[in-house]
Amino acid sequence: MRDPRTLGELMRERGVSRRAFLQFAGAMCSAMALPAEAAGPMAEGLARARRQSVIWLSFQECTGCTESFTRSFSPSLEDLIFDFISLDYHHTLQSVSGEAAEAARRQAMKDNAGQYIVVVDGSVPTAAEGVYSVIAGQTNLAMLAETVEHAAAVVAVGTCAAFGGLPEAHPNPTGAVAIDALVKGKPLINIPGCPPMPQAMVGTLTHILSFGQLPELDALKRPRAFFGETIHDRCYRRPFYERGLFAHSFDDEGARQGWCLFELGCKGPVTYNACASQKWNGGVSFPIQSGHGCIGCSEPGFWDRGGLYQPLSAATLRPGQGRAAWLGGAAVAGATLGAGAAALARQRQNATETPAAGAATTD
Incomplete structure (x- = not known):
């Protein structure tokens, strides 16, 4: 079941002071080019929010996006997982495997229906009905469709997920496509890069947690805070x-x-x-x-x-x-x-x- 405690309550239990919380919010605002006065509302929004259920799917990729994610330093990966989000499923970082792993994914989907965020790295092969990449007996096509059905939002991290990347390069024998070619009717954010910047991934999740909405995006669905300038x-x-x-x-x-x-x-x-x-x-x-x-x-x-x-x-x-x-x-x-x-x-x-x-x- 979803933890009923707010992030503010969890922070206090862990001995995190309000000052430290405001400092973190200020750092995030700076990273996202938000005005300094947004630090207060961001801290208040985080304090009221509950740990966000995140289901991370890895498809045609090299694990570089996860490697980059683990380099998050403000907050660190450990702080992010234990304090801010509930990383309920991740092929590389989870300790369970096989049927237990898939049961955990489906349980998280059931417990947090309409509220969980799906993070995807890697493109999806579509040729030959998607047989070029299969996880637990499911093609990436089928797993993506099942997992995003009741998601609140989808975040495509890395250029393979956002734009097709290397798997989609000519001649593209697996029929690889980007996530937005398959996911329709859901809020979607692209955070490209090979690999993507950890600040962009953490900052985007922090924005959603703080304000309950997606950050401003450009025409390619990238957060302007990180992709607004060359x-x-x-x-x-x-x-x-x-x-x-x-x-x-x-x-x-x-x-x-x-x-x-x-x-x-x-x-x-x-x-x-x-x-x-x-x-x-x-x-x-x-x-x-x-x-x-x-x-x-x-x-x-x-x-x-x-x-x-x-x-x-x-x-x-x-x-x-x-x-x-x-x-x-x-x-x-x-x-x-x-x-x-x-x-x-x-x-x-x-x-x-x-x-x-x-x-x-x-x-």
Whole structure:
């Protein structure tokens, strides 16, 4: 049965002070780009909430999403599981197996009908009626349909679940599809990444617990708090990009000076994620800081968008990418940004020299 105690009651039993609770809420608000004044309502919402039943399904995946989840540091995985959520089923982390594991999943579904959250990592094979991935005698197709039927919401973590990922890459022999291709009529959140950031997973669950609703999402159903800006927007190497200073190999002088990695295939200008601001491993670093360009792993079809070390070009940019496409297109020319600025200056000069429509002129 669902624990009737609130999170506030559980926190007090564990000796967690109100001050510590507010500090946690403040940290979450900061991570999710919420105003500081939201920390109070978030703490109050968490205190009133009950432990959230979570059923985690793993399908066509590499376990990297779970590995990332275990790296959660604020709160830690242990705090999250024992204090905030009830992780009732997880292929990798659960101690039981076989019939006992499936009985636990179905019991959690029954006890929390209409209230539990389903987290899914991995894509779902659909070819040959889904026989390419089977768990406890059930295809992923059947298990997903059964589990989400009475769920309150579905969270697709990792690019395989959100967009199909590597299993869906050409020629896609298993007919792999993303979760939103199969789940209809349910609130759904995509948290892509290969793997996804632990802050994004924990922050999203915290938002749902605190406010009883989904966070603001973008057109691809990603939380804007973590996917509202490109890697390029926050990258500390961007000043070199603006100046047209690019590394041309991983061991040249430009690379040693920390210049922009665009010409080494960095996909930062067209990749929306929080790596550059949140960073990884407790805020220590992120790929670009470690000397490797962004591979665009939180975007749809990143495996099929060209070589990881090929610079972005008009051929690799998708229509409708707006600002990101402009940034990528502009970067192809590198130092020609200066020429663009000069052209803009000429346009402004011409505008001041040309009389406005209807203005008086003299001979």
